[in-house]
Amino acid sequence: MRFVETPGIGTTLIQLVDDQRKLLSRLEVLELTIWFSGVKIPVAGIAGVYTPPGLRKKGYATNCLKHAIRKQQRKDKCLLMLFGERDFYARFGLTPIGPWYGIYVSQKLAALPPEPLMRDCQALDQAQILNLYTQNVKPRIGAVVRDPKSLKPFFPTVWRNGGVCRVLIGSKKQFAGYVWHSAPGTSEFEVVEVGALHPAGYDGILAYLLYETKRRAKDHFLAALPPDDPFSKYLMQFEAKQVVEYKPNSRSLARILDLKKLLKLLTPVFKERVRLIKSELVPRTLMIKTGKSQAKLDLAGTYPGVELKIEQTRLTQLLFGTVNFDLQTSGRDGLNAEIGALLFPKFSAFTYLKDRF
Template sequence: MTQRYRPARLQRMAGSVIVMRDPIPHPIENDPADPDIRCTAEPDGRSVRVELMIRGRSVSRCWIVPQRIRIGRAVVRMDGIGGVGTDARYRRRGYARRVLDAAQRRMRQGDAGLSMLYGIPDFYERYGYVQVGPEHSLTIPARETASVTIEGWSCRPGTAADLDALADLYSAVTEDAVGAAVRTDASLAWRWMRNASDEDLRKGCCVAVGPGGDVRGYALLGAGFWAVDVLQREHPRDRVLAEVIAADPEAASAMLDRCAAVQAMERRTDGERYRPRVLIPGPPDTFIARAALRRDAVIQQSHTASGGSMACVLNATQLLQQLVPELQLRLRNARRVWRGRIILQIGEERIQLRSTRDRLQMEPAPAEASHRCVPAVSLTHAEIALLALGATSPDFVLWKRDDPIDRDIQDLLAALFPQRHPHMHLPDRY
């Protein structure tokens, strides 16, 4: 029901097989609220399998994939949900609901304020998930030559020795992004680079080298990552890349020169099917997207009313407290915004937001802070998910309310929660 998640011991990526062995027994727990639910830590070290057991057989399951994501300068704990499915003969018995209810109970016991998934339409809303934004991509026409037009720049195949430079580059470029995963050594993209053969790296990764000889950009083709494979099936006439990262405008132009020619090179060397365009997923506020504006390109946002990228707030207090570093920076950069105290009523949670010129605090509202002495704003969990991820603007959330909100408070919320372009790179999706 969500897009495919593969936690197994074998992961096939770009022609490589990564074998993950772990002889240590992994803990198995039963859900106290539903003893037929079993939770097992997977050997890959990335996920927990939640499954419903009927007479000793696993009949319905999903995986919880803990991650940390960027929301600007804040790092937010997020639990991804993937691999939701029920065996065919056991469907329409409410088993998926039991599994997802158990997964949410487990996630709410942890430190994640947010859960996200990539789901089918008209299903996950009943579990509190809301659609949180479009898919962003750009397409450029393919070229026959691989020459880089920026003087002093060159592109070459990636090597295992480039891994540290690529990891540093990814971290720097995504530092202010929204939705990008905070990668570790266990992240699938870097795990693939460590385990890939020289031939797989030649086909699956290229880097842009600046005049000083340092790596300033890279592209991962990413065949074998499930999200890349799904997008490739949806766009059979395009050559889909996993991600393209650039540190500056010159690196972005060099990478686009190389990416435009990547499949033409493949056609000559491998005899693969030729596709007239190259599709690069990514938000419109990157150097790559801005460089595409200076050449033949189509930049696209694909919206869906339901399904796709979805989010659910598990604990609004934890989420907002984790967001404080970014919210505080936004508040400092805002001009002539009202400072003071307001109460955010989010479901049953009451959170006090206290802002001064130099500081912002989020904390559970004290009992004495009543609506009569402190301005209050009521928001649903779906609305706070949209605002936290920048999937919509506060004006859109507030315009249809029956209870009018003071203009100063509207301006404060607009400064704290501007609309952004949330995007998780395809190799990190679950």
């Protein structure tokens, strides 16, 4: 039995094979960088974990995952992330950090204005799409940093789920916004990304989506976007139905691989979060101890340093804003509730592990 590794662009396929090179189990490791409140964090993504049906429950997937995690720990990745079933991945230290988000928008939502002009996305649109996407996700947590270099070669309309990118055309025939949605023929008409140069662009994109819903003979479309996405906020002014759901197969999971490096990169984020508090109330440092690892965060206040003793999985959820900070997580001489709540605000983590470009 041995591992065969096949590197690709931004991804490595790891296969566990027997002596006859028969596949026993496989997975992919994705080289990613995610946005975290304006800061870039290097992440190892895991996808495509698979053991052929006749070979399951023999520990092969576990072997593959342990091998992949060990290798990533030796690299400079701060976090491990994947979409998957909580119960299977808990044994590898992964914890849920985000549910599946959906906003169901009825075809009868609004009186329809004339349908706006739209066209398929072209290579020339890429730079503007990238700018809008980055503006939209940079302050949030979890979205993949899109590398302009990865825009070439250009795949105009297909992502792995068979999606379509359409561009909204402005009154001077210029690029005014875009929407990325599932291709005709899919069971659900799903919208996964929207951006507009001006807020009025959302009116046009919504009108297009409602016409398209009709053309597809559906009674709704589904915007699979977190509540803090600008297009979600726009939709919520209508009577759209918002659903936040933990689907067994599409839960985002994460694990900290290198706490010291992660906190170092996040130092400007944490300093910013307590910037408006009087310096004498802000601790000089916060020592975070998880039992598995510990690291000191420099907060630049003048109050004496404090400690936070916390399980690694709980800390992961606090960092992604999945749970609220509460005093139970802190011990004596610990972080006070007010500063804790400022350092660890709630977020709607937004994770795309496989990018669409």
